[in-house]
Amino acid sequence: MEEIEREVIKPATPSTNDRLQLSLLDLMNSPANVPVIFFYETDDEDVAPEIISAKLKSSLFQTLSRFYPLAGRREGITISCNDEGAVFTEARTDLLLCDFLKDVNASSLERFYPTMAPGDSPTEWPLLRVKVTLFGSRSGVAVSVSASHSICDATSLLTFITDWATTTVKGRMSSNNNNNNNNTIHFAETTIYPPPDISFLRSLPTAGPPGKCVMNRFVFESYKIEELKRKVEGAGVPAPTRVEAIMSLVWTCTRNAWHSNLVSPRSTLMLQPMDLRSRVPSTDVFSIGNLQTMFLLKRGVESSSSFDLEIYETIAEFCKAKESVNEMIKENLQGNTLGQSLMRVIGDFASSLTPETDLYSMTSWCRKPFYKVDFGWGTPAWVGSTSTYNNVAYVCLIDSKHG
Numbered sequence: 001m002e003e004i005e006r007e008v009i010k011p012a013t014p015s016t017n018d019r020l021q022l023s024l025l026d027l028m029n030s031p032a033n034v035p036v037i038f039f040y041e042t043d044d045e046d047v048a049p050e051i052i053s054a055k056l057k058s059s060l061f062q063t064l065s066r067f068y069p070l071a072g073r074r075e076g077i078t079i080s081c082n083d084e085g086a087v088f089t090e091a092r093t094d095l096l097l098c099d100f101l102k103d104v105n106a107s108s109l110e111r112f113y114p115t116m117a118p119g120d121s122p123t124e125w126p127l128l129r130v131k132v133t134l135f136g137s138r139s140g141v142a143v144s145v146s147a148s149h150s151i152c153d154a155t156s157l158l159t160f161i162t163d164w165a166t167t168t169v170k171g172r173m174s175s176n177n178n179n180n181n182n183n184t185i186h187f188a189e190t191t192i193y194p195p196p197d198i199s200f201l202r203s204l205p206t207a208g209p210p211g212k213c214v215m216n217r218f219v220f221e222s223y224k225i226e227e228l229k230r231k232v233e234g235a236g237v238p239a240p241t242r243v244e245a246i247m248s249l250v251w252t253c254t255r256n257a258w259h260s261n262l263v264s265p266r267s268t269l270m271l272q273p274m275d276l277r278s279r280v281p282s283t284d285v286f287s288i289g290n291l292q293t294m295f296l297l298k299r300g301v302e303s304s305s306s307f308d309l310e311i312y313e314t315i316a317e318f319c320k321a322k323e324s325v326n327e328m329i330k331e332n333l334q335g336n337t338l339g340q341s342l343m344r345v346i347g348d349f350a351s352s353l354t355p356e357t358d359l360y361s362m363t364s365w366c367r368k369p370f371y372k373v374d375f376g377w378g379t380p381a382w383v384g385s386t387s388t389y390n391n392v393a394y395v396c397l398i399d400s401k402h403g
Contacts, residue, residue, distance in 0.1 A: 001091050001092070001093045001111055001112075001133065002091060002092055002093070002312060002348045003090070003091045004091060004092055005053075005089070005090045006087065006088070006090075007057075007086055007087075008084070008085035008086070008088070008126075009060050009061050009064065009085050009086050009088045009130075010055055010061070010064070010067045010071060010083050010084070010085035011061070011064040011065040011068050011071050011083050012061050012062045013065045014083055015068035015069075015071070015072075015081040015082075015083055016068075017068075017081050017082070018081055018082075019075075019078045019079065019080060019081060020069045020078060020079040020081060020151075020187055021077070021078055021189060021190050021195045022071070022074075022077050022078060022079060022151070022189055022190075022195065022196075023192075023194065023195060023196070023289070023290065024148060024192035024193050024194060024195070024196040024343075024346070025193045025290045025292070025346065026149075026150045026151065026189055026193075026290050027077060027150065027196055028096065028285070029149035029150055029153075029290055029347070030074070030148070030149065030150035032149040032150075033146045033147065033148055033149055034092075034146070034147050034148075034149050034152060034153065034154055034387075035052050035113055035144065035145070035146040035147075035159050035386065035387060036141065036144070036145055036146075036157065036158075036370065036379075036382060036383065036385045037109060037112055037113065037142060037143070037144035037145075037383070037384050037385065037387055038143045038144075038370070038373060038375075038380040038383055039097060039100075039101060039141075039142050039145070039380055039381050039382045039384075040140055040141045040142075040375065040378065040380055040381060040383075041097060041098075041139070041140050041377070041378070042138055042139065042141055042377050042379040044296070045063045047138070049092070049134045049138070052132070052134065052141060053132060053134075055089050055168055055171075055376075056088075056130075056132055056143070056168060056375070057088055058265060059164055059167040059168035059171075060086065060130065060164060062162040062167050062238065063160070063163055063167050064085075064128075066083055066085060066163065066185055067163070067288070068153065069081050069125050069126040069127070069161050069288075070086060070147065070152075070160065070288065071083050071084060071085050071086055071127070071128065071186055072084060072127060072152060072200075073125065073126075074125070074127065074148070074286045075323060076145075077195065077196055077250075079127070079150075079151060080184070084126070085126070085128060086126055086127070086128035086129065087114060087126045087128070087129045087130070088130045088131075088132070089114050089129070089130065089131040089132070090131075090132050090134075091112075091131060091132070091133045091134070092133065092134045092135075092136075093133060093134075093135055093136060094136040095135055095136055096135060096136050096137060096139045096140075096141060097135040097139045097140025097141075097142075097381070098140075101136070101382055102277050102380060104217065104382065104384065105215075105216075105217055105347060105384055106174075106215035106216055106217045106384075106386050107215055109308075109384055109386050110143050110386065112133050112144050113131060113144050113146060113259040113386075114129035114131035114132065114144060114146055117284065125148070126180070127147060127150070127151055128145070128146075128148070129145070129147075130143070130144070130145050130146075131143075131144045132144075134399060139389075140381070141169050141270045141375075143375065143379065145157065145160075145161055147160070149290070150217060150287070150292075151187075151189070151288075152288055152289060152290070153273070153275075153289070153290045153291065154363070154365055154368065155275055155277060155285055155291070156289060156290075156291075157287040157387060158215065158285075158368055158373075159185070159285050159286060159288065159371070160288075161373055162369075162372075162373055163185075164375075165373050165374055165376075168373065168375045169177065169374065169376045170310055170378055173233045175350065176302060182269070184286060185286050185288060186286065186288065187288045187289060188283060188287040188289045188291060189289040189290070189346055191282065191283065191287065191289070191291070192276060192280065192283075192291060192338065192339060192342060193339065193342065193343070194335060194339065194343075195202070217384075217385055218250075219400070220246055222403070223230060225242045225245060228232060228245050228246075228249065229242065229245050231308075232245060232311070232315055233326075234311060235308075235312045236264045237312050237315050237316050238316070238319060240315050240318070240319060242366070243364045243366055243397060244315055244318050244319055244322070244395060245315060247272065247362050247364070247395070247397070248311055248314040248315040249299055249311055250362070250395055251270050251297075251312050251314060251360055251362060251395075252310050252314055254352070254360065254395075255268050255299065255358075255360070256310075258358065258393070266356055266357065266358050267298065267300050267356060267357050267358070268298070268299045268350045268358045268359075269296060269297070269298050269299075269352050269353065269357050269358070269359050270296065270297040270298075270299075270359075270360040270361075270362060271294045271295070271296050271349060271359070271360070271361055271362070272294060272295060272322075272361075272362050272363060272364070273292040273293070273294050273363050274293050274294060274295060274322070274325060275291065275292055276291045276292060276293060276329070277291055279326065279329050280319075280329070280333065280338070281333075283377060289373060293298075293325060293329070293342050293345050294325075294345060294349065295321040295322055295324070296321065296348065296349060296352060297317055297318065297321055298313070298352065311342075325345070326365065328341055330343075358393070359392045359393070360392070360393045360394075360395070361392050361393070361394045361395070362394075362395040362396075362397075363394075363395070363396050363397070364396075364397045365396060365397065365398045365399075366397050366398065366399050370383045370398070370399075371383060371399065371401055379401075380401070381401070382397065382401065383398060383401075385398060
């Protein structure tokens with residue numbers, strides 16, 4: 001793969017707000033990025049690569065005007081909306097897209113993501129990075145986007161990308177949200193979580209040196225998922241969703257595999273984020289920020305003697321924990337005390353993290369319309385994501401093209 005060009009894309013119009021206040025949850029997420037990559041088949045051999053790249057840059061230039069904080073830089077506990085811009089990288093490869101997609105693995109995706117050596121200060125780091133890779137013989141295009149987790153979650157990133165794609169197709173500013181008050185983009189960083197005290201910034205742990213990391217991709221066939229769900233129901237566990245069943249299976253398998261290599265077993269903590277947009281009436285997909293809570297499952301050093309029994313128990317606990325958070329949100333919405341209760345969830349998480357505990361972060365992007373993102377070449381042939389976190393086992397579930 002050869003990088004052809006790298007440039008900074010700034011918003012078409014200057015931003016009107018000079019600072020965006022970050023929330024406590026934003027800052028807890030700040031060391032991480034939210035990455036996603038789309039692979040498109042292109043069947044129009046008359047469209048030159050230069051035209052594809054130019055259209056994407058032009059539409060990004062326009063879209064950033066509406067998502068202007070993404071073109072800013074972080075300064076302490078705020079985002080300086082200074083229009084410094086997003087980084088756009090163009091690359092080319094002789095590979096044919098059809099050949100690449102025959103054997104996709106997590107490690108091979110890394111080269112398609114935008115990379116940039118960070119500066120000495122977070123004020124120099126771009127919050128948004130894009131990389132467009134053109135495959136050989138004009139067989140396809142890969143569009144990868146990586147945004148700082150300090151300013152958005154997966155739903156926010158998808159809203160931005162969808163708007164960018166619509167603008168690319170129309171060749172002008174997307175009218176999706178213009179003149180429609182119900183669909184107005186708004187940055188809702190402190191809508192639910194409060195801004196932190198400046199002392200909180202000093203208490204945040206600094207990222208250590210990157211350790212060894214192994215990435216793997218696993219495909220679960222639909223009939224196998226249904227088989228697992230039927231097996232669980234037969235054991236007397238309430239009918240789980242496919243996400244509940246797969247998350248429980250993956251956590252049980254990875255935990256057992258990891259502990260089999262240890263001299264002394266360790267306790268484990270699993271967290272799964274929950275999107276608040278479908279649960280809190282004042283928010284929706286056009287609310288940009290980290291609008292999430294989480295639920296936790298803990299395991300001591302002991303484990304069930306039966307692997308199957310351990311999975312059944314985990315699924316039952318998974319369902320119970322998620323429903324408990326849903327009930328908590330409903331009750332606190334009525335009493336106008338949601339913010340305080342969600343802060344207690346964060347406190348429980350922080351107090352559960354100890355040097356003797358292994359952390360598993362498991363998130364689901366299922367049912368999010370990533371496969372509807374169309375830049376003008378139709379829907380993606382494949383969508384993927386890879387993330388690495390120091391000392392954390394990270395799992396992300398994504399639908400296949402056909403669900």
